[in-house]
Amino acid sequence: MLKKFINDPEKVVDEMLEGFLEAHGNRIKRLETSRAVVRREAPIKGKVGLVTGGGSGHKPAFIGYVGEGLMDGVAVGNIFASPSAQQIHDTVKAVDGGKGVLCVLGNYSGDIMNFDMASDMAKEEGIKVEQVIINDDVGSGSRDQMKNRRGVAGEVVVWKLIGAKAAEGANLEEVKKVAEKANANTRSMGVAHSPCAVPSMKYGGEETFHLGEDEMEIGVGHHGEPGVEKTKMKTADEVTQILAEKVLEDLPFKTADEVNVLISGLGSTALLELYIVYRKLAQILKKRKIKIYRSYIGEFFTSLEMGGFSITLTRLDDELKRLLDAPANSPLFVQA
């Protein structure tokens, strides 16, 4: 069992949300009809509405990114479980400012089924809805199985980019194109040395997977899904080398490419370690003459208390660079 400070395993999401709204209620609000969070000013007339959502347990994703230059609404599922079609539908409706709504979701069967049904419902009501499925995780399938790859921390990069695009006043088609371009140019891979636990008891929950004292899982998923290899612990430099190579070779990223780097802790890995990882990654990229245009190091998409991190690279063109630099302001992501 992993220990947690909770009150009731069945109420963790609702109680978290109460606290979140208490803290950030000046900028976001909860829908009356469904467990979902939208910007206070939603729907925004003349702007494409942006919706995402998924299971809880990934703070700051997903609700931390509801704000200016980012998402307009998020449907909040139970821990690691998709929100319902009803929740997603209500969110879509709440953020539709007349210019249509783009739904961006990770490649998970539950999320896909619920988003599909929600889109059908919204379309029947005359709302223009488009959908882009993110599958940036190199650790969850080979290149010829791209369709099976999961969506992980690359989702954050996509949200940032489409958030900026929609804020510029682009139409639904244009915002969707940016989402597709961002997804096509983004690759991630994670590693974990300790598991997470879905709350199921008064003081914690059972580990979702097991690793020996001296083991780690390369390519681990955001819910503890196994990756490409279970192996003996290695140093930060060695692990970073392995992840970077897999990510770089997959797209592939080439000399003179300009990239965004996102290193995300999975929940219980210290920022100190993440900077050690970044140090090595920067060295590797320099050696390959790949230019780091921007970098984000911290917790951007976690898996409860999992110990580990993920590396995400996005190849940038002029448009993506401009969008990346645009300001953003949400409860858990601020960029001046």
Next chain:
Amino acid sequence: MSDKEIPYRKVKKMLEEIVDTLGEKKEYLNRLDAEIGDGDHGRTVFETFEKALDKIKLEEKDSDVGTLLKEVGRTIAFSGGAATGPLFGTAFIEAGKAIEGKSEIKLGDWLRSVKAAEEGIKKRGRAQVGEKTMLDTIHWVSESLQKSVDEKESLEKALIRAEKAAQEGMESTRDIVSKRGRSSRLGERTKGHLDPGATSSYYIFSSIIKNCLD
């Protein structure tokens, strides 16, 4: 009480039976799920059907069984969430549609209804039989009903046989390597474990049959 209320009372009692059974098996299903998934399947299906029971309205008391099943399915599909909501919901919607307007449900209707549910799940989940999912339970049921129709069995006999088939279908998932959903990422490691969705499907199906045989 008018005759027209009979379908409503039947469907409501069926849902109560399902909720009772899933409540009893909640922890067991959570444990099964923890072995090859994330450990919340019991709770998720229980809450999903509890919500459907809460929502089934008296105004619909004049409807036939098929229409009621369809409405139950819609509630489950749209408010259930996770992967189970859309899948179980679609099963009930399609099962209901197949027998809409019927006042008496005969063996042939049972077969049509279960087959429709099976097809619905296949489509919604982009899944096939033999991939270690709830389809494995429901497919054994539809095959059993087909045999009963071919052999001109009585409805009662056919339902008892179908209940056994559901259990065998559930058991069959133990030897299958998962190819769908979160557990598929564990590959070979899923062998030897019952599929939680096939297991909850068995409990649901068994509750439905028990309710019909009463």
